[in-house]
Amino acid sequence: MNDKNIIVQLDSVSKQMGEFCLHHINLIANPNDIIAIIGENGAGKTTLLKILSHLYSIDSGKISLPPIHEMGFVFDSNHLHEALSIKEIERFIPYLFQKWDDATFSDYIDKLEIPREKAIKDFSKGMKTKLGIAVALSHHAKVLLLDEITSGLDPLIRDEVLTVIKDYVNQYSAIAIMTTHLLDDVIKIANKVIVMNKGTIILNQHVSEYRNTDSLEMKLKEIIAGK
Numbered sequence: 271m272n273d274k275n276i277i278v279q280l281d282s283v284s285k286q287m288g289e290f291c292l293h294h295i296n297l298i299a300n301p302n303d304i305i306a307i308i309g310e311n312g313a314g315k316t317t318l319l320k321i322l323s324h325l326y327s328i329d330s331g332k333i334s335l336p337p338i339h340e341m342g343f344v345f346d347s348n349h350l351h352e353a354l355s356i357k358e359i360e361r362f363i364p365y366l367f368q369k370w371d372d373a374t375f376s377d378y379i380d381k382l383e384i385p386r387e388k389a390i391k392d393f394s395k396g397m398k399t400k401l402g403i404a405v406a407l408s409h410h411a412k413v414l415l416l417d418e419i420t421s422g423l424d425p426l427i428r429d430e431v432l433t434v435i436k437d438y439v440n441q442y443s444a445i446a447i448m449t450t451h452l453l454d455d456v457i458k459i460a461n462k463v464i465v466m467n468k469g470t471i472i473l474n475q476h477v478s479e480y481r482n483t484d485s486l487e488m489k490l491k492e493i494i495a496g497k
């Protein structure tokens with residue numbers, strides 16, 4: 271893969287956030303990559319994702335990212351107006367995105383069985399996550415940034431959500447960078463895994479190195495024991 275194909279690149283990026291510091295982060299993402307970022311609570315996963323989403327500036331290092339309109343986000347906090355239903359949202363959402371695709375959004379709403387008439391405030395957590403994903407996948411984003419999208423979902427919805435992400439990445443040669451606490455998510459869809467610990471990347475590997483969640487878990491225990 272030559273350098274032209276690199277869409278996301280971080281070279282020795284550092285960022286201080288109060289007492290916490292992200293140290294010398296290096297990351298490269300190419301089309302078709304699904305990168306899972308794992309690590310203990312407070313390791314800096316969400317902070318890294320916020321840097322990747324243009325939300326946080328950096329203190330030092332170099333960063334190369336697509337423009338924000340080419341990125342799709344699913345963060346816990348990005349709820350659309352809670353009092354509205356999908357039917358009502360469909361009227362104004364095209365104005366929020368440069369390349370909004372009504373037909374694709376409608377297809378995802380059907381495919382993910384998201385209710386159209388109900389107000390979003392009355393959605394379950396799973397329904398809200400699915401809506402966030404439908405929005406993120408409906409404006410031709412080249413890069414998806416997904417913060418713990420599978421947490422708290424039942425196994426069937428989790429599989430459904432992971433499949434939709436994987437299909438999108440494959441179909442559009444997009445990139446997905448996702449944080450998760452579930453090793454099963456890593457094995458199911460990611461091709462690369464990044465492990466963070468106290469603001470640094472302590473492992474950056476191809477998932478093909480691991481046969482299953484047990485072998486990945488064993489590796490994690492080894493590195494944590496060695497620290």
Ligand SMILES: Nc1ncnc2c1ncn2[C@@H]1O[C@H](COP(=O)(O)OP(=O)(O)OP(=O)(O)O)[C@@H](O)[C@H]1O
Nearest residue numbers: 287288289290309310311312313314315316317318
């Ligand atoms: N705005 C902020 N100001 C100061 N410190 C912050 C800020 N946001 C996050 N932090 C700190 O940065 C550290 C990393 O937080 P971050 O949310 O990136 O971790 P995480 O790996 O995503 O954790 P979790 O798995 O619990 O979601 C934490 O110690 C947190 O308290």
